[in-house]
Amino acid sequence: MSKPTPLSGFPEFLPEQRVVELQVIERLGRTFELHGFANVETRAVEPMDQLLRKGETSKEVYVLRRLQAEGDVDADSAAQFGLHFDLTVPFARYVLENAGKLEFPFRRYQIQKAWRGERPQEGRFREFTQADIDVVAKDELPFHFDVEVARVMAEALSALPLPPLKLRVNNRKLIQGFYAGLGAPDPSAVIRIIDKLDKLPADKVGELLVSEGGLSEDQASRCLQLAEISAADSSFVEQVRVLGVEDDLLETGLAELAAVVEGCRSLNGDRFSVEASLSLARGLDYYTGTVFEIHMEGFEFLKSVGGGGRYDALASDGRTTYPGVGISFGISRTLVPLIHRGLLGSDRKVPSVVMVALADEESRPHSDVVAQRLRARGVPTEVAAAPQKFGKQIRYAERRGIPFVWFPGGDGGADQVKDIRSGEQVDADADAWTPPAEDLVPRIITHTQEELS
Amino acid sequence: MSKPTPLSGFPEFLPEQRVVELQVIERLGRTFELHGFANVETRAVEPMDQLLRKGETSKEVYVLRRLQAEGDVDADSAAQFGLHFDLTVPFARYVLENAGKLEFPFRRYQIQKAWRGERPQEGRFREFTQADIDVVAKDELPFHFDVEVARVMAEALSALPLPPLKLRVNNRKLIQGFYAGLGAPDPSAVIRIIDKLDKLPADKVGELLVSEGGLSEDQASRCLQLAEISAADSSFVEQVRVLGVEDDLLETGLAELAAVVEGCRSLNGDRFSVEASLSLARGLDYYTGTVFEIHMEGFEFLKSVGGGGRYDALASDGRTTYPGVGISFGISRTLVPLIHRGLLGSDRKVPSVVMVALADEESRPHSDVVAQRLRARGVPTEVAAAPQKFGKQIRYAERRGIPFVWFPGGDGGADQVKDIRSGEQVDADADAWTPPAEDLVPRIITHTQEELS
Numbered sequence: 052m053s054k055p056t057p058l059s060g061f062p063e064f065l066p067e068q069r070v071v072e073l074q075v076i077e078r079l080g081r082t083f084e085l086h087g088f089a090n091v092e093t094r095a096v097e098p099m100d101q102l103l104r105k106g107e108t109s110k111e112v113y114v115l116r117r118l119q120a121e122g123d124v125d126a127d128s129a130a131q132f133g134l135h136f137d138l139t140v141p142f143a144r145y146v147l148e149n150a151g152k153l154e155f156p157f158r159r160y161q162i163q164k165a166w167r168g169e170r171p172q173e174g175r176f177r178e179f180t181q182a183d184i185d186v187v188a189k190d191e192l193p194f195h196f197d198v199e200v201a202r203v204m205a206e207a208l209s210a211l212p213l214p215p216l217k218l219r220v221n222n223r224k225l226i227q228g229f230y231a232g233l234g235a236p237d238p239s240a241v242i243r244i245i246d247k248l249d250k251l252p253a254d255k256v257g258e259l260l261v262s263e264g265g266l267s268e269d270q271a272s273r274c275l276q277l278a279e280i281s282a283a284d285s286s287f288v289e290q291v292r293v294l295g296v297e298d299d300l301l302e303t304g305l306a307e308l309a310a311v312v313e314g315c316r317s318l319n320g321d322r323f324s325v326e327a328s329l330s331l332a333r334g335l336d337y338y339t340g341t342v343f344e345i346h347m348e349g350f351e352f353l354k355s356v357g358g359g360g361r362y363d364a365l366a367s368d369g370r371t372t373y374p375g376v377g378i379s380f381g382i383s384r385t386l387v388p389l390i391h392r393g394l395l396g397s398d399r400k401v402p403s404v405v406m407v408a409l410a411d412e413e414s415r416p417h418s419d420v421v422a423q424r425l426r427a428r429g430v431p432t433e434v435a436a437a438p439q440k441f442g443k444q445i446r447y448a449e450r451r452g453i454p455f456v457w458f459p460g461g462d463g464g465a466d467q468v469k470d471i472r473s474g475e476q477v478d479a480d481a482d483a484w485t486p487p488a489e490d491l492v493p494r495i496i497t498h499t500q501e502e503l504s
Numbered sequence: 505m506s507k508p509t510p511l512s513g514f515p516e517f518l519p520e521q522r523v524v525e526l527q528v529i530e531r532l533g534r535t536f537e538l539h540g541f542a543n544v545e546t547r548a549v550e551p552m553d554q555l556l557r558k559g560e561t562s563k564e565v566y567v568l569r570r571l572q573a574e575g576d577v578d579a580d581s582a583a584q585f586g587l588h589f590d591l592t593v594p595f596a597r598y599v600l601e602n603a604g605k606l607e608f609p610f611r612r613y614q615i616q617k618a619w620r621g622e623r624p625q626e627g628r629f630r631e632f633t634q635a636d637i638d639v640v641a642k643d644e645l646p647f648h649f650d651v652e653v654a655r656v657m658a659e660a661l662s663a664l665p666l667p668p669l670k671l672r673v674n675n676r677k678l679i680q681g682f683y684a685g686l687g688a689p690d691p692s693a694v695i696r697i698i699d700k701l702d703k704l705p706a707d708k709v710g711e712l713l714v715s716e717g718g719l720s721e722d723q724a725s726r727c728l729q730l731a732e733i734s735a736a737d738s739s740f741v742e743q744v745r746v747l748g749v750e751d752d753l754l755e756t757g758l759a760e761l762a763a764v765v766e767g768c769r770s771l772n773g774d775r776f777s778v779e780a781s782l783s784l785a786r787g788l789d790y791y792t793g794t795v796f797e798i799h800m801e802g803f804e805f806l807k808s809v810g811g812g813g814r815y816d817a818l819a820s821d822g823r824t825t826y827p828g829v830g831i832s833f834g835i836s837r838t839l840v841p842l843i844h845r846g847l848l849g850s851d852r853k854v855p856s857v858v859m860v861a862l863a864d865e866e867s868r869p870h871s872d873v874v875a876q877r878l879r880a881r882g883v884p885t886e887v888a889a890a891p892q893k894f895g896k897q898i899r900y901a902e903r904r905g906i907p908f909v910w911f912p913g914g915d916g917g918a919d920q921v922k923d924i925r926s927g928e929q930v931d932a933d934a935d936a937w938t939p940p941a942e943d944l945v946p947r948i949i950t951h952t953q954e955e956l957s
Contacts, residue, residue, distance in 0.1 A: 054821050055601045058585075061549060063598065065605055066542035066612065073543055085879045087856035087886030089519035090526055094631050095548070095617065096514060112571045117621035118564070118586070132511075133571065145516065148508045152518055154853055154903050156889050159519065164548065168570035178547050193890065195868060368507050400607055403540035415648060426538045433540030436609050437646065451607050 060171025061178045062387045067452070070397040070493045072180070072386055075211055076162055079182050079380070082207040083160040086199075088184055091159045093141035095166075096132040101144055111136055111167040134166040138183040138379065143366035146187055146373055155373075156188040156196065162382070174353040174384055181357075181384075182207075185377030187365055192374040194307060197341040197361055198314040201325070204357075204378045205315040208345070209323035212395065212495045213385055215348040216356070217324050219281075220311050221331035223338055223360075225304025229277055229291070232298025236265040245278055246332045249354075278330035284316060285309035287327045304340075311341055339363040343378050347385055349500060356381045393503060399452035399493035402431040404486045405468070406448040407457045409435040414459070421459050421466065424481040430491070432457075445471055454490050457481070513624025514631045515840045520905070523850040523946045525633070525839055528664055529615055532635050532833070535660040536613040539652075541637055544612045546594035548619075549585040554597055564589055564620040587619040591636040591832065596819035599640055599826055608826075609641040609649065615835070627806040627837055634810075634837075635660075638830030640818055645827040647760060650794040650814055651767035654778070657810075657831045658768040661798070662776035665848065665948045666838055668801040669809070670777050672734075673764050674784035675794055676813075678757025682730055682744070685751025689718040698731055699785040702807075731783035737769060738762035740780045757793075764794055792816040796831050800838055802953060809834045846956055852905035852946035855884040857939045858921070859901040860910045862888040867912070874912050874919065877934035883944075885910075898924055907943050910934070 057063070064072060080090065102112050112133040135141045138161045146153065162182045171177055184203060186196045201220065208216045226245075230238035244259045253275055260271035273294050280290045288305050308327055315325040333342040338360040345357030357380040365375030389395040405425055407418045415434065422432040433453075435444045441458070448456050449471055457479070458467045468484060469476040510516070517525060533543065555565050565586040588594045591614045599606065615635045624630055637656060639649040654673065661669045679698075683691035697712045706728055713724035726747050733743045741758050761780055768778040786795040791813040798810030810833040818828030842848040858878055860871045868887065875885040886906075888897045894911070901909050902924055910932070911920045921937060922929040
């Protein structure tokens, strides 16, 4: 077999890069669990009729076929299955399937791969990992859960070693109420047109609001003014009021959006911020209130790196409706570009903190015992692969990023441990010595684009 | 949408069951990392030509096709991809692809799903999770790594909350040397016939050894005697010597097998044992020395729940050969039957240790602050969903298995926390109170089959 080449759209990491992804997944999971979110993992496949319900993504599905079913497609039930393209469709199915066994309101997080048969491009993959949190209830889901999922995701994101992330929030009731109160003949049409603001200049969108949205020049202008409003706190409410539109749904939307933004405010900082962003619509029809989008500073070309919102009918079996609110965060979407550009990495190719040196092959059992004593106290340790000269063994550790080399003492002499970064070497007891806490797991290393250029 | 039904062969867990799987994965990973094994995750798909190299599984592969490529299969490159059916084929490809960037000997662990289009049956799934450890080197891999992977997997398995597991070990050099030293015309044919001992009675296998293996009655009898030998220590060596066969390869095999069994001996106990088992052959041609198989007591119908061995050519690019040794453990294979029979579970449907009660909706911000103070010290906490009567709120916690309910004090009164299992209620400070360590994460609960019947 000749050397294989990477598969476009199916990113993989080297061990020292995978460390970053593992730590990100671990930190996200820890925060979600601190807030009582239970982990769920769903199978990779769903029946095709489930996957095709979201019209716009139907073409991106990978369909499964058993090889032995070749030429006999109809007889093979697997022909009706495809790989899931997100974690929302499988979760909605899971909720319906297990409704009798779940306790509602049900908080769940899910960190899994999904697949889309898209043309791969940077930040768009055919296989990718994402982290979703959702709260789903039976019949009714109180609004305070919108604030909760926003705050939980905000807390989780603010702990990640990434460029500054921004959680943009808006509310469909707010914009729909505004357009209705303004007298727009078709508020949904206005939403669709306003949604083009990230692709078209404002004056062009203004023209469309008149020609296609059926608005007057003044109405169109006020819609554009609304879309320009953004704020890191509830001060946006006053800015909206200045536009002079009155509507009950608008009022509900303003109050809800203010609650979400204020609920996340304490998490605003250098690495994370929340913003009421009144141009945000998220085209998808099923959002009915709060909508979210996550952006990463300096990586605007990725567009959003996450999103979500409130859907009053996440799932329904005809009799019972299950409303939900949730946010999805793109782990591959953010990590792959950062890691492949060298902006994010770790200082170690192996988990080992210590490598126990080997005087000769005969003393391997002794080195093994030393290693096992260190492991017994939670210190990841490996033994040198071969009894080379100590200088070579140290370089072996160095190449892997292992910070400490341990020299078992011979003939009653004390063991010694050497920090190969500083060169410092001291007597040590394998039953007592502990590395500095910050050396216990590989360290994440970040660079800015400026540093590398 | 009507209520969906489970998909045969694609097992899923309820949240309180998933907890068990998560903890098993976490414990395995922790042990592997303590021994310096680095985590790797490979993409789910491989080119079909890679997947079809292992002849016997070729029919079980799920082939991927993009939905939009319908009727245009040849033009779609994804038509050449399938889901991996194990973690060895992808790992071999990963090693070749990244050989220049990896440090050898390379210890890696991988815990991922794999897929096979088999007829589903109990313990055989179409989608399943497995945990693999392997050490791979360039050109040469010293034998001591055989002992190491056995010991690492033994240590990992002995820490799992499962029925007793047995690691059976044998060595291809030992049996091949024995058959050759015995004068068998075709030692490989003897291996294939002896391998049928788990399906056929010994006398029938003896007949085949004569009729198809070309052995004399006496030779056949000694082969059967060899296959009967098993031991928890190196005492098997003497039992083999009694059979009076002499051969250099046999000697090497005996020494290697003794080293592996002795290396794991300290881990023998109630829940785990290692056994030299001289009938074990593992049909696969690529094993060249040590072979492993894992069995679970009381679940013999599952056959093996893991296996592996030494392959002197895990991967090769034509110039360089990468020998490896590894063991794979079936997480779904063991957990799904245990969990679905009620033999294994957890005591909580949510990660929350504490539920903060809610006096009325107005005091939600106060309850939120209490919860956040507990979380700040690592205590998973949720706030009651609605300000029902306290009795109802306690039952809400009870249904989820949350052990503690927290009552925020009003008007200067102290907070109180109630252990709803014992009923004990005490004054508590959210900045200081900590639950007992054993309540911090959900507890695994095991039952024996006798208890349930």
